[in-house]
Amino acid sequence: MSIVATGITKRFGSFVALEDVDLDVRSGGLTALLGPSGGGKSTLLRIIGGLEDADVGSVRINGVDSTRIPAQRRNVGFVFQHYAAFKHMSVYRNVAFGLEIRKRPKAEIRARVDELLDLVHLAQFADRMPAQLSGGQRQRMALARALAVEPSVLLLDEPFGALDATVRKELRDWLRRLHDQVRVTTVFVTHDQQEALEVADEIVVINAGRIEQAGQPDELYDKPASDFVMRFLGPVTTLHGRLVRPHDIEVFGAAVEGAVQAQVARVQRVGFEVRAELELAGQTPWVQLTRGQAEALELAPGRGVWVRSPR
Numbered sequence: 001m002s003i004v005a006t007g008i009t010k011r012f013g014s015f016v017a018l019e020d021v022d023l024d025v026r027s028g029g030l031t032a033l034l035g036p037s038g039g040g041k042s043t044l045l046r047i048i049g050g051l052e053d054a055d056v057g058s059v060r061i062n063g064v065d066s067t068r069i070p071a072q073r074r075n076v077g078f079v080f081q082h083y084a085a086f087k088h089m090s091v092y093r094n095v096a097f098g099l100e101i102r103k104r105p106k107a108e109i110r111a112r113v114d115e116l117l118d119l120v121h122l123a124q125f126a127d128r129m130p131a132q133l134s135g136g137q138r139q140r141m142a143l144a145r146a147l148a149v150e151p152s153v154l155l156l157d158e159p160f161g162a163l164d165a166t167v168r169k170e171l172r173d174w175l176r177r178l179h180d181q182v183r184v185t186t187v188f189v190t191h192d193q194q195e196a197l198e199v200a201d202e203i204v205v206i207n208a209g210r211i212e213q214a215g216q217p218d219e220l221y222d223k224p225a226s227d228f229v230m231r232f233l234g235p236v237t238t239l240h241g242r243l244v245r246p247h248d249i250e251v252f253g254a255a256v257e258g259a260v261q262a263q264v265a266r267v268q269r270v271g272f273e274v275r276a277e278l279e280l281a282g283q284t285p286w287v288q289l290t291r292g293q294a295e296a297l298e299l300a301p302g303r304g305v306w307v308r309s310p311r
């Protein structure tokens, strides 16, 4: 089920939240809307889902013009950062809810809910109440509930935003695997570039109401269309007046062709990597090396090295 949003403009009073935005999400993909806070990601997601109306523009879901179709009839599943579970219902009933109000046969509901609880690894918690789950388990329940009614598209707004770093990391791996299994067209909002790079097939970078660039993760990382995208997707430093990735700078212990001499100002170890701040003709670029590279170069403050910028 593809999603095509065309010429979307949305204002709140005189504030322009989205300006003439075009988005094309292919069927079965996992697409991240990535960008800084306030850029318009959630607004775009809400417009796709029908929770918000665009002032101008249209939304087509699987070829059908959905612009005027209310949210309940768009057949989309939503998961938000702070998921509103039914507190007085068990995990099982929370997941079954959408099917029960659609008056599906009991046996069918049971089979579907069991299958979903297996899928989100919550089968053993079916009888618990939401308050007895961890944050990560609750978000998995939310995913199961959203998937229960077989939505044509799944819209996730910072689904792991409220969880700590370790659980976030676990859930991203899990979401990737889950998506490989169910293949439902999914759009998720995140401001975390690592999350987008690890999980998404396609990343759409949104800033100040506009799309900066859309493409596959590697494409955006290797060929950013603007300094903004380059900065947003990973660490950068300036060498010879040009924005480059610190790990793309080559460092040598002796003069080689195309390299210029610099002096090591500071060396910092961060886990498995080493960052060295250099002094080079009044500039202070920094480079990122492996521990092995740093040891081979005997990197230490005051040492002279030769650096070559990436092509």
Ligand SMILES: Nc1ncnc2c1ncn2[C@@H]1O[C@H](COP(=O)(O)OP(=O)(O)OP(=O)(O)O)[C@@H](O)[C@H]1O
Pocket: 012, 017, 035, 036, 037, 038, 039, 040, 041, 042, 043, 044, 189, 191
């Ligand atoms: N209902 C509203 N009324 C007024 N302004 C709004 C409304 N909803 C959103 N905005 C404004 O529109 C802009 C875009 O908001 P949006 O939530 O889409 O951004 P975002 O990129 O998702 O950011 P975040 O990650 O912080 O949620 C923000 O400046 C926000 O304050």
